[in-house]
Amino acid sequence: MTSKAPDILAFREDFPILKRSVYNKPLVYFDNAATTQKPQVVIDRIVKYYAEENANIHRGVHYLSQHSTMAFENVREQVRLFLNANHAHEIIFTRGTTESINLIASSFASKHLLAGDEILITQMEHHSNIVPWQLACEAKKATLKYIPFNEPGELELSLLDKLLTPRVKLLALTHLSNALGTINPVKEIIAKAHQKGIPVLIDGAQAVAHIKVDVQELDCDFYCFSGHKIYGPMGIGVLYGKEKWLNDLPPYQGGGEMIKTVSLEKGTTYNDLPFKFEAGTPNVSDVLGLETALNYIQNIGLEHIAAWENKLLTYASTKLQGINGLQVIGRAKHKSSVLSFIVEGIHPYDIGTLLDKMGIAVRTGHHCAQPVMDRYGISGTVRASFSFYNTKEEIDVFCEALKKAIEMLK
Amino acid sequence: MTIEHIEQQIIEEFEQFDDWMERYNYIIELGKNLPLINAEYKTEKYLISGCQSQVWLHAAYEDGKVIYKADSDAIITKGIVALLIRVLSGQTPDAILNTPLAFVDKIGLKEHLSPTRSNGLLSMIKQMKLYAMAFKAKYK
Incomplete structure (x- = not known):
């Protein structure tokens, strides 16, 4: 779907926080890879839920409960459309990408990971896509291996065949590196893993706000993302899983909603998808906020968003080239609007501290990607x-x- | 000089600055001038790990006073380290243990001691006080 390019900067007006100042200077917010700001419609949606619709969902017979349940389940369908998943019950609501990955790492390892097996990740993962697998491997005496990346920040895919050994039980990798901006060719990587019967999890936390994702086209087995990185609320995330996998894997957490029957004598039988993986009262207001955010960005058009962000990246990259001693970290051919850099002889913390004083929000440090x-x-x-x-x-x-x-x- | 005297001196020094840039320029200069800790102390053993910047701290006990030496890999952190050392080094364990270090707030650097800043400074102060406590117990 291509449409006439909208006046992209007109949408800036929708974000109340961008009008504020810090230290009496207009805020320049360049920490979007950490979290994006929220348009007024998202804020309004959450307020409206608590002002007019709040009720616990799924079990109530009363009006508000039924209304909220329908609104909530409708979002599942909206997320299905957003990712082009096959079924709405392949969409699981979580607290965020981190919880989505932990869910799979835990449930997958408990059923399928054995001593001597391997999990394959990459050298450019966020800690959230490393530590859950380290925990799983430790528990099962399995080994965690990784695909290295080269100097510009691109995965060494010539090594992929060799690394996809018969012992690899799952490959988990990021769609878009938060530290380098690299966009990985996940479709080709997934195809290679599938040739050997290895399922693939994609960490889409950084990607969804910049790239149109079609899980059927990618053919990934799992795809994870967070609401707050796509202009939605914090504390809500999505796990997409192929139906066959979600049916196969055991529950992650126990509690209300995820059960069919509970008996102290005969044990417990679990609910069907998606509820099997959604124990406890869900975060209804933020699910609704997420729906508004997804509608909001789809209304602008991800292709227009990406086009403008690429212009900004090119503009900034060119300007930074003129600064003595500055070195950009992450020069992949396919990259998104992340500009990571160091300046010779100067600590990033010092630069970040002074930029902050001038009203500019950037991130400094290892970006939760110490191996990078x-x-x-x-x-x-x-x-x-x-x-x-x-x-x-x-x-x-x-x-x-x-x-x-x-x-x-x- | 007592801790309060030195703190007062620092507060007066900072009062001459009109804006944040002058304040930070001063801190940066302090950071550049801080005598480096001996290389033998710049090891894992003396490292106070912050997520963002790192601080190395060494403490010795001489004539009833605690002598601190420290370093950091970030210059602004190092400048603030220099101020903390100026205030606390050469003081008795009791004085070190009892000071609330009120000057940090008064010169507008409180944010650098926030736990979210993860620059190692808060841990450094904690470690300085722990050293004071240890010396006090050992030489009482």
Whole structure:
């Protein structure tokens, strides 16, 4: 679906927080890879839920409960459409990408991982896609291996065949690196893993706000993302899993909603999908907020969003080239609007601290991807990450502030 | 000089600065001038790990006073380390244990001691006080 490019910056007006200032300077928000800001419609949706609709869902016979249940289950269908999943019951609501990955790591390992088996990840994963697998491997005496990446920040896919040994039980990798901006060719990687019968989990936390995702086209077995990185609320996330896998795997947490019958004598039988994986009262308000956020960005069009963000990335990359001693970390051919860099002889923390004083929000440090920093032999980077609501003028302000900070620190 | 005296001096020094840039320029200069800790102490054993910047701290006990030396890999952290050392080094364990370090707030650097900042400073102060406590117990 292509449509005429909208006036993308007009949408900036929808974000109340972007009008505020910090330290008496207009806020320049370049920490979008950590979390995106929320348009007013998302904020309003959450308020409306608590003001007019709040009730516990699924079991109530009363009006509000039925209304909320329908609204909630309708979002499952909206998320199905968003990811182009086959069935709505392949969509599980979680607290976020981290919980989605933990769910699979735990349930998959308990049933399918044996001593001597391997889990394959990559060297560019966020800690959230490393530690759950380390825990699983430790519990089962399995081994965690990884696909390395090269200097520009692209996976060494020539090694993939060799690394996909008969012992590998699952491959988990990121669609888009939060530290480098690299967009991985996941479709080809998934196809290769499938040739050997290995299921694949994709960490889509960074990707969904920038790339149109079609889980059937990708043919991934699991896909995870968080609401708050796609202009939705914090504390809500999605796990997509192929029906056959979700039926196969044991429950993750026990509690209400996920059961069919509970007997102290005869044990418990579990509910069908998707409820088997949704123990306890779900986060209804944020599910509704997520729906509004997904509608909001689909209304703008992900292709228009990506086009503008790429312009911002190119503009910023070119401007930064002129700064002495600055080195961009992550120069993959296919990358998203993440600009990670170091400046020779200056600690990222110092740069971040001074930029903050000038009203500019960037992230500094290892970005929860310490193996990436180890790969380059650095302790961290400064990371500016752009969203469609950012402007070239903001990049100008950022570059001037960065030059000033470097001047002070040299 | 007592801790309060030194704190007062620092507060007065910072009062001459009109804006944040002058304050930070001063801190950066302090960071550059802080005598580096001996290389033998810049090891894992003396490392106070922050998620963002790292601090190395060494403490010795001389004539009833605690002598601190420290370093950091980030210059702003190092400048604040220099201020903390100026205030606490050469003081008695009791004085170190009892000070609330009120000057940090008064010179507008409180945010650097926030737990979310993860620059190692909060842990460093905790470690400085632990050293004071240990010396007090050992040499009482």
